[in-house]
Amino acid sequence: MQPLQGDDPVSTVLEPTPAHAARSSRDPVGRYLDEFPFTGPGRVVGDYLRRFWQPVSRSVDIPAGKAKPITVMNARYTLYRGASGEAFVVDHHCPHRGTQLSVGYVEGDEIRCLYHGWKFRGDGLCTERPGEKGKSGGGMRTGAYPTREFLGLVYAYFGEGEAPAFPPYPAFEGEGIIEVYATLLPVNWFQGWENDWDPFHASFTHRAGGLHEIDYDAAIASEKNEELDYGVRRTMDIGDGETNTAILLMPATVQLLIPTFNGQAGRDNGPQVRPTYLIHVPVDDHSHIAYLTQLVPLEASERDDYLRHYAEMLALMAASPTPAEVAGDILANGLRTTADVKDHPMLVEIEDSLAQGGQGTIADRHAEHLGRTDAGVVMLRRLMARELDAIADGREPKAWTPCPLIPIAGAYRWASDS
Ligand code: FES
Numbered sequence: 001m002q003p004l005q006g007d008d009p010v011s012t013v014l015e016p017t018p019a020h021a022a023r024s025s026r027d028p029v030g031r032y033l034d035e036f037p038f039t040g041p042g043r044v045v046g047d048y049l050r051r052f053w054q055p056v057s058r059s060v061d062i063p064a065g066k067a068k069p070i071t072v073m074n075a076r077y078t079l080y081r082g083a084s085g086e087a088f089v090v091d092h093h094c095p096h097r098g099t100q101l102s103v104g105y106v107e108g109d110e111i112r113c114l115y116h117g118w119k120f121r122g123d124g125l126c127t128e129r130p131g132e133k134g135k136s137g138g139g140m141r142t143g144a145y146p147t148r149e150f151l152g153l154v155y156a157y158f159g160e161g162e163a164p165a166f167p168p169y170p171a172f173e174g175e176g177i178i179e180v181y182a183t184l185l186p187v188n189w190f191q192g193w194e195n196d197w198d199p200f201h202a203s204f205t206h207r208a209g210g211l212h213e214i215d216y217d218a219a220i221a222s223e224k225n226e227e228l229d230y231g232v233r234r235t236m237d238i239g240d241g242e243t244n245t246a247i248l249l250m251p252a253t254v255q256l257l258i259p260t261f262n263g264q265a266g267r268d269n270g271p272q273v274r275p276t277y278l279i280h281v282p283v284d285d286h287s288h289i290a291y292l293t294q295l296v297p298l299e300a301s302e303r304d305d306y307l308r309h310y311a312e313m314l315a316l317m318a319a320s321p322t323p324a325e326v327a328g329d330i331l332a333n334g335l336r337t338t339a340d341v342k343d344h345p346m347l348v349e350i351e352d353s354l355a356q357g358g359q360g361t362i363a364d365r366h367a368e369h370l371g372r373t374d375a376g377v378v379m380l381r382r383l384m385a386r387e388l389d390a391i392a393d394g395r396e397p398k399a400w401t402p403c404p405l406i407p408i409a410g411a412y413r414w415a416s417d418s
């Protein structure tokens with residue numbers, strides 16, 4: 001770790017994190033630096049994340065009468081939607097002799113195991129065991145997890161005791177349609193979450209899409225990360241007298257206003273700024289899903305036109321390699337850059353997959369040389385370490401209050417607009 005140069009006051013906030021700090025009991029970030037990535041059962045970060053509602057699927061990806069296996073924070077489950085339309089999450093394995101429940105039959109709001117027909121309610125109670133005496137469930141259960149749906153996503157709660165308040169954040173206000181994306185990124189979740197605390201990556205990572213350019217020195221001078229009751233509010237000047245605001249919510253959600261993606265309906269069609277929640281959910285230690293749910297602000301009269309463009313984009317997405325495939329090829333073989341794939345409908349996700357995937361699927365944080373653009377990342381690590389310390393000491397981590405919506409005025413503008 002190199003010490004930071006010069007006498008810039010910001011650098012005092014950014015104490016470098018030398019490798020030996022990981023062994024220092026006085027440095028909370030150092031203590032958890034190697035722990036942040038791991039969310040499986042029994043890990044302290046996994047314990048923290050399980051205290052919150054976690055998205056497990058887009059609502060449209062689980063039709064009524066269907067079941068599918070899901071992996072969340074290194075544990076496997078069965079997600080199914082019953083005839084009533086309600087979605088349920090139960091364990092991966094049947095408690096009888098362990099067959100995967102997701103290959104069974106959804107019957108009404110229950111799921112019947114493919115192997116010997118044991119049947120389970122969405123709350124886990126076994127209601128039928130064909131061939132057994134009395135054929136009743138006999139008090140047998142499979143694990144079951146509370147579920148809810150909100151803004152096009154199915155959420156589940158995997159923690160102990162009563163689930164926290166739902167929804168975890170407020171609905172968007174105003175007319176329009178909700179658009180939802182779920183992108184698998186082939187990197188550890190914490191890199192995705194750190195990326196949200198690092199607005200400076202946009203100028204270079206998202207250069208090909210012309211997303212927005214930041215004057216680093218001006219932005220650093222104006223960057224403010226304030227911890228409030230509901231999360232951390234980041235504000236920074238982005239030129240032309242405009243301030244950009246993001247709200248960072250623990251454990252891994254950011255509320256922000258983002259420009260229309262590369263492929264989303266075309267730059268000249270539809271609104272250019274969308275109120276958005278971006279949520280990172282670990283799949284396993286080496287991958288996570290970035291769930292994005294956003295409001296496309298539309299007047300009723302614009303709706304049909306927009307939906308035509310949207311259908312075109314969905315067709316283009318279906319015909320395109322996934323962001324993970326494109327990024328994986330570029331990372332492994334080179335010869336192409338983001339400029340060569342700038343017509344891909346999910347260019348933004350390719351760009352982020354390259355930047356984060358380039359760190360390795362689990363970044364080596366001991367090899368870093370942090371600088372002034374990393375103030376947000378440093379703050380996140382400190383915040384996480386504080387919450388993990390509370391859990392490790394048997395105390396309750398901070399109870400966050402509901403967040404407000406970011407006013408739409410003052411959002412990003414296209415670099416080319418200015
Ligand atoms: S393994 Fe499920 S009913 Fe036998």
Ligand SMILES: [Fe+2]
Nearest residue numbers: 201202205352
């Ligand atoms: Fe990004």
